[in-house]
Amino acid sequence: MEENKKVIFSGIQPSGNLTIGNYYGALKNWVKLQEQYDTYYCIVDLHAITVKQEPKDLRRRTLEVLAIYLAAGLDPEKNTIFIQSHVPAHSEAAWLLNCYTYMGELSRMTQFKDKSARYGESISAGLFSYPVLMAADILLYNTDLVPVGSDQKQHLEITRDIADRFNNIYSPTFKIPEPYIPEVGARIMDLQSPEKKMSKSADNPNSYILIMDSPEVIKNKISRAVTDTIGIVQYTNDQPGIKNLMDIMSVATGKTIDEIQKEYEGLGYAQFKKDVAEALITELKPIQSKIKEYLDNKELLEEIYTKGAEKANYVARKTLSKMQRKIGFIK
Numbered sequence: 621m622e623e624n625k626k627v628i629f630s631g632i633q634p635s636g637n638l639t640i641g642n643y644y645g646a647l648k649n650w651v652k653l654q655e656q657y658d659t660y661y662c663i664v665d666l667h668a669i670t671v672k673q674e675p676k677d678l679r680r681r682t683l684e685v686l687a688i689y690l691a692a693g694l695d696p697e698k699n700t701i702f703i704q705s706h707v708p709a710h711s712e713a714a715w716l717l718n719c720y721t722y723m724g725e726l727s728r729m730t731q732f733k734d735k736s737a738r739y740g741e742s743i744s745a746g747l748f749s750y751p752v753l754m755a756a757d758i759l760l761y762n763t764d765l766v767p768v769g770s771d772q773k774q775h776l777e778i779t780r781d782i783a784d785r786f787n788n789i790y791s792p793t794f795k796i797p798e799p800y801i802p803e804v805g806a807r808i809m810d811l812q813s814p815e816k817k818m819s820k821s822a823d824n825p826n827s828y829i830l831i832m833d834s835p836e837v838i839k840n841k842i843s844r845a846v847t848d849t850i851g852i853v854q855y856t857n858d859q860p861g862i863k864n865l866m867d868i869m870s871v872a873t874g875k876t877i878d879e880i881q882k883e884y885e886g887l888g889y890a891q892f893k894k895d896v897a898e899a900l901i902t903e904l905k906p907i908q909s910k911i912k913e914y915l916d917n918k919e920l921l922e923e924i925y926t927k928g929a930e931k932a933n934y935v936a937r938k939t940l941s942k943m944q945r946k947i948g949f950i951k
């Protein structure tokens with residue numbers, strides 16, 4: 621924890637199996653940041669329970685996400701890797717911040733509107749105040765930069781507003797965080813509806829590829845990916861399906877879009893899809909075996925998340941006490 625390094629905070633919910641969208645859109649970039657920044661990577665289980673979770677699945681997935689972080693190359697010595705519920709300051713700070721957040725601004729969150737439409741009758745108050753918990757996550761660590769996808773931009777905006785409001789009511793307490801946009805970022809899209817971002821919560825499993833999918837499943841899903849009738853492997857907005865597969869090919873192999881386009885000149889989609897699947901299988905194979913190794917070593921995982929929680933607790937507690945003091949609570 622060197623003082624001069626900028627702080628990065630991000631997290632993934634253990635609410636479903638992670639997809640190659642999580643891998644290429646987030647994890648692979650996080651790994652590149654670990655040398656240069658003071659990084660906090662959290663497994664946000666408190667966020668996951670804003671919608672219904674089966675206890676045993678939540679437990680399993682939480683460890684799976686941890687194993688995936690590690691297998692992707694996040695070094696527990698260089699990053700603070702922890703489970704959100706192990707750091708009580710997140711829940712405590714979220715309550716405090718709830719009292720500085722307006723119902724009006726929360727009702728404007730598009731993700732809340734989408735999710736509440738999806739879950740119909742059983743919308744928890746937690747789902748509504750979810751962005752406040754996210755604000756607590758970020759603000760507790762004096763975060764400078766938050767790598768998030770475009771779907772989370774609005775939550776980062778409200779985090780900034782809440783921080784700014786608290787700072788104005790009392791005195792400067794929180795650093796105002798900025799979004800972090802990676803230089804090369806891949807936004808992997810849904811294989812069935814390539815105008816949407818690939819999501820682990822899509823209804824149709826053919827929409828996404830999981831980090832843990834077997835070679836057979838990967839081949840199958842890629843072969844079923846939606847394309848078009850143009851028949852040329854080229855990077856245009858008229859061919860969102862092919863464009864997405866080219867992006868996947870590019871991130872999986874390191875080849876540029878131009879190189880891919882040249883390579884497939886005159887070749888059909890069948891060959892291209894076959895090669896995309898192969899590229900993915902090749903990249904995921906070593907990661908999958910590392911994930912399994914970690915999951916077979918529960919003691920090691922425990923050691924890692926315990927140490928992560930200790931480091932996180934230390935920083936988070938300090939910010940929380942500062943908040944409590946400014947608000948007027950007795951020490």
Ligand code: TRP
Pocket residue numbers: 629630631632633664667753754757758766767768772
């Ligand atoms: N809400 C984020 C998502 O669903 C996850 C998240 C929780 C997060 N807390 C965060 C991301 C803090 C960045 C920073 O993707």
